Amino acid sequence: MNNFELGVKALQEGNLEEAASHLTKEIEENPTNALAYLNFGQLLLEIQDVERACRFFEKALELDAELAPAHYMVGNVYFEDGKYELAKKHFQHCVKLGMDESDVHFMIGLCCVNNGEDRFALPFFQRAIELNPEDIEAVFQYGLCLAKLEVLDQAEEKLLQVLSMDDTHADAHYNLGIIKMYQDDLEGAKNHFKKAIESQENHMLAMHALNVIEQGD
Structure with a gap:
């Protein structure tokens, strides 16, 4: 060698x-x-x-502008540095060069989310899930985007899918609790907030939401 x-x-x-x-x-x-x-x-x-x-x-x-793995690595470095638009450009270039992989689409979706572009993130998370249906974080982020866009029925479906893969996913429980509050199902909301806290003892958002409900009882 x-x-x-x-x-x-x-x-x-x-x-x-x-x-x-x-x-x-x-x-x-x-x-x-x-x-x-x-x-x-x-x-x-x-x-x-x-x-x-x-x-x-x-x-x-510089030596090979079409080296997709290098674009992916640079994209990750920019993402970790909070330079989401630059990161997105490199990840999108990966796709143009034929890197049609779940992780790449997931990272483009995350860049969109961090840029406040939740609607634009949806197709990238959807593609990530198509390529890897077991990618629990892609399913979660897809559900979270739908929730933020107030597409609550579909958001609930995706977050329940997350729990079918991992019933201890604290953030999925928390966001399902918020959806239940919008649906005026306070008992359902309390149940999810409690499960979020069981899964993550210091889940401050779930603790606060649960306290709000219990003070209103």
Whole structure:
């Protein structure tokens, strides 16, 4: 195996020092190998060196503007840094380059949500669910968007689907409780708020909502 292959193998096995050594040699010997920069960036993310990692991902894109995994990694870095519009552009570029995967569509949806564009997020969460029906967070975010847009029947259906996959999902219980309040079903709301608190003891929103109902009884 050459230095690049040895570096990737070491990275996959968690041998970061060995991976760094091989990938450094590869970059020195083949400075136009975009994949070497991509993998070195992933290595830097493993040690929480986000700033340098982003520079390596950007170098990979400078060498190969159509390297979809590099766009995905840069998108994640921008997302974590709160630069949602920039992140979205990179994730959307991944899709244009053929990366039609659940995680990519999910991240575009999250970018839309964080930009206050809940309506635009819906088709991306829907596509993420189509590609991976077991993606509980995609189902939850889809239901949450529907709730914020006051499409309550469909929101309730999706949040119940979340609970069918994980009955201890505190935020699903909390949001179902809010929907029940809108439906004037206070007992149903109390039940969901209590379950949210059982699942997450410090769920302040559920505690507050439950207190409001109980004070009104």
